[in-house]
Amino acid sequence: MDKINLSVTIAVITMFISLFLSFFLVTVKTEHKLSNRLFAFFLILNAIDISVNLGYFFDIPLNARVFISSIFFLQLPAFYLYVLSVCYADFKLKPKHLIHVSTFLIANLILLPRFYTVSLASKISFLKKSSSMLEIQFNHVLVHIQIILYLIAAFMILRKAKKIYLENYAGASMESLNWLFQFTVALSTFYFIALLKNIFKFTEYPDISESLKIGLFLFELIIIFWYLYKALNNPGLFRNIDSRLKLVADIVSEDKNSAQLIDSEKEYNEDLLKLKSYMMEKRPFLNPSLTIQDVSKDLKIPVRDLSVLINHKLEQHFYDFVNTYRIENAMDILRDVTKSKVTVLEILYEVGFNSKSSFNTAFKKHTGNTPTSYRKSL
Missing domain, CATH: 1.20.1070 (Rhopdopsin 7-helix transmembrane proteins)
Known part of the structure; x- marks a missing residue:
C-alpha cells in the first residue's frame, strides 16, 4: 500500500x-x-x-x-x-x-x-x-x-x-x-x-x-x-543551424564526381593568406556569434570554397579555427603583466567566448592547461 x-x-x-x-x-x-x-x-x-x-x-x-x-x-x-x-x-x-x-x-x-x-x-x-x-x-x-x-x-x-x-x-x-x-x-x-x-x-x-x-x-x-x-x-541556449548547409565531406565528394574540385596550389595559397590576414587585422573572432557566412561576405570568397579551404584543406573545423585565434588572444592577455587583475571570466568575454565551459575546454585543448594554471605558470 x-x-x-x-x-x-x-x-x-x-x-x-x-x-x-x-x-x-x-x-x-x-x-x-x-x-x-x-x-x-x-x-x-x-x-x-x-x-x-x-x-x-x-x-x-x-x-x-x-x-x-x-x-x-x-x-x-x-x-x-x-x-x-x-x-x-x-x-x-x-x-x-x-x-x-x-x-x-x-x-x-x-x-x-x-x-x-x-x-x-x-x-x-x-x-x-x-x-x-x-x-x-x-x-x-x-x-x-x-x-x-x-x-x-x-x-x-x-x-x-x-x-x-x-x-x-x-x-x-x-x-x-x-x-x-x-x-x-x-x-x-x-x-x-x-x-x-x-x-x-x-x-x-x-x-x-x-x-x-x-x-x-x-x-x-x-x-x-x-x-x-x-x-x-539559459533562455538563449537553443539556437539552431540552417539545414541547407552541407557537410564538407559531401561537398568534396560532389566536386570530385563532377570534376569541379580546384587543386590549384596558387589559388589555395592566395585565399589562405587572405584569410589569415583578415583574421589578424579585422579580428572577427571577437564576435561571439561569428559564422562562416560572415567571413565569406567580408572576404568575397564563396561559402562553399571557404568551407572547403578551412575544413578540408586546413583539416580544421571552422569552430576550432576561430577558437584558435580566440585562445591566442586570451594567452596574450594572460601574459600581459599590466592585465594581471583582469579575471578569466572577463578575458573569455573579451576574446569572443560567451561560455566559461567552452572557453576552458578550448583553452585546455590548445595549451594543455586551464587558463588559471597557465597564468600561474608564467
Whole structure:
C-alpha cells in the first residue's frame, strides 16, 4: 500500500510539473515557438501517459483507458520532431510528418476487432488474458522497436548537426547541441529502465517491476526539472543551424564526381593568406556569434570554397579555427603583466567566448592547461 501511495504521489507531481512546463513553453515569448510547442506537446503526451496509472481513482471506460495507453506511441515521434526543430532553424511541420503517427494508428487499429468493438465482458476477458493475446504482444514488440529506431534517429540528427555546426559556426550553439545530446541520453536511459520494468512485470518478480515503476516516475521528474532549470537559466541556449548547409565531406565528394574540385596550389595559397590576414587585422573572432557566412561576405570568397579551404584543406573545423585565434588572444592577455587583475571570466568575454565551459575546454585543448594554471605558470 505504501508503494502504491508513493507511486501515485510521484505520478501526480510529475503530471503537474509536466503540464505546468508545457503551459510555460506555449505562452512564453520567444523566437523558437515551434520548438517550444513540440516539446510542450511531448510533455502533455507524457502527462496523459502517466494518467493511466491513476485509472483506478477514476471511473474511466476501458476503451478510453486502453486508448490513453496507446498515446505512448506518439511520445518519441514528438521528441524526434523537437530535436529536428532545435537543430535546424528552418524546420517546419509538413504533411509528410504525419507518417510519425502511423504506429499509433496501427496499435489502435489492430485492437478494433477483439477489443474496441466487443462487449464489456469480452473486453474484461481480453485484458485478463492480455499477456497471451496476439494484439498485445504485437504492440509490445512494436513499441520497443519504435523506441530503438527513434532514439537512433535522434542521435544521428544530433551527430550530423554537430558536424555542420563545427564546420560553419563559432558561437554558443555547441552547448545547445551538447545539452540536447545529454538530454537524449537521459531519455534513452529512462526507456531502457522502462524496458526492464516491462520484462519483470511478466516474470515471477512483479515487486521489482513496481519498484522500477516508482524509480521511473522519480527519474522522469528529475529530467523535467532539469529541462526547466536549463530553460529558465539559459533562455538563449537553443539556437539552431540552417539545414541547407552541407557537410564538407559531401561537398568534396560532389566536386570530385563532377570534376569541379580546384587543386590549384596558387589559388589555395592566395585565399589562405587572405584569410589569415583578415583574421589578424579585422579580428572577427571577437564576435561571439561569428559564422562562416560572415567571413565569406567580408572576404568575397564563396561559402562553399571557404568551407572547403578551412575544413578540408586546413583539416580544421571552422569552430576550432576561430577558437584558435580566440585562445591566442586570451594567452596574450594572460601574459600581459599590466592585465594581471583582469579575471578569466572577463578575458573569455573579451576574446569572443560567451561560455566559461567552452572557453576552458578550448583553452585546455590548445595549451594543455586551464587558463588559471597557465597564468600561474608564467
